Amino acid sequence: MLEISDETLRLIKRASRGKKHLKLTVGYLTDNDSVIKIYNENGELDSSKKYHYEIGSITKTFTVSLLSKYVFEKKLSLNNSIQKYIEGIKGDDYYPTLHQLATHTSGYSARLPLNKREYSKLILGLIIGGGDLNKHNPLNMDLNKMRMLIENNKLKELDYPWKYSNFGISLIGYGLGIVSGKGYWDTMNDFLHNELGLSDTYLGTSNNNLHGYDKKNNDCGNWKWNKENLISPAGAISSTADDLLKYAKINIYEEQPYLCLCHNKHGNGTKKYDMGLGWFLLKKNNNVILHGGGTGCFSSFLGIDKEKKVAAVVLANYQLGRNDDENIGISLLESLQKSVIS
Secondary structure: OOOOOHHHHHHHHHHHOOOOOOOEEEEEEEOOEEEEEEEEOOEEEOOOOOOEEEOHHHHHHHHHHHHHHHHHOOOOOOOOEHHHOOOOOOOOOOOOEHHHHHOOOOOOOOOOOOOHHHHHHHHHHHHHOOOHHHOOOOOOOOHHHHHHHHHHOOOOOOOOOOOOOHHHHHHHHHHHHHHHOOOHHHHHHHHHHHHOOOOOOEEOOOOOEOOEEOOOOOEEEOOOOOOOOOOHHHOOEEEOHHHHHHHHHHHHOOOOHHHHHHHOOOEEOOOOEEEOOOOEEEOOEEEEEEEEEEEOOEEEEEEEEOOOOEEEEEEEOEOOOOOHHHHHHHHHHHHHHHHOOO
């Protein structure tokens, strides 16, 4: 079985420095075997213990997986406008399609549902660390606020450039809850447990969840989410490394046939990435799909090479340094790719 490379270990060590309460879980999948290792600031820990983390924006890939299931079952079409699912918004304006929302090309601002002042405060908090933000979820939206934001952010019928949007994915989740008739929260939990078979993956946080810590090693607890918070589809899921590797395997082997819809290129993203539905695709190799996540005091990364059938997951109960989780994950994924005889 492959050992973690010196380069990846160096990145793990650097990211762990000075973090007194760190539980950094690094897992990988190769040849259908999964390995999970846990680190703190002093090195490797006993890996038999299972930790539950907030996974932040990796949630988006689950939301869009459910979207692809409904497309496959002809319950909706990617070309449908969101107007079809949100009652009470004006009939004569233009509204983006589910496809635009799933590829972050809807034209909605990256700061929504926050206003400019709240957004500046959030960014500043992330840079400085500490403060109230890490303890309390700043992202909150009920149906009235959702309608108001849609009405106030008028869009034109054109191809907008890529702009990452929590708000956009939230609208997809709301639509899925309308189609199912049960709301997003119950529908997603049912999908996670009964369709994907992920028993340690759920919306919100429970008593099982690890607490997060800020840069000053203060306990931040967990961000609170509930059914009424309509931003949940963009970031409310908690999970374990075990379950995320199972999820990676389901995606590699397309055990659910509709998942391939998410993995195809649907649009342009950034310099480095193309867009699937919800997933980022590595521009130089679209077989590699990935997503990261961060809530107040948590960092996460999941990367999958569908062709080489390998995957890497990184979960931490701290906001790691800029791109640390992704750098560890990509470094691990690259060593896994090299280990596979093509």
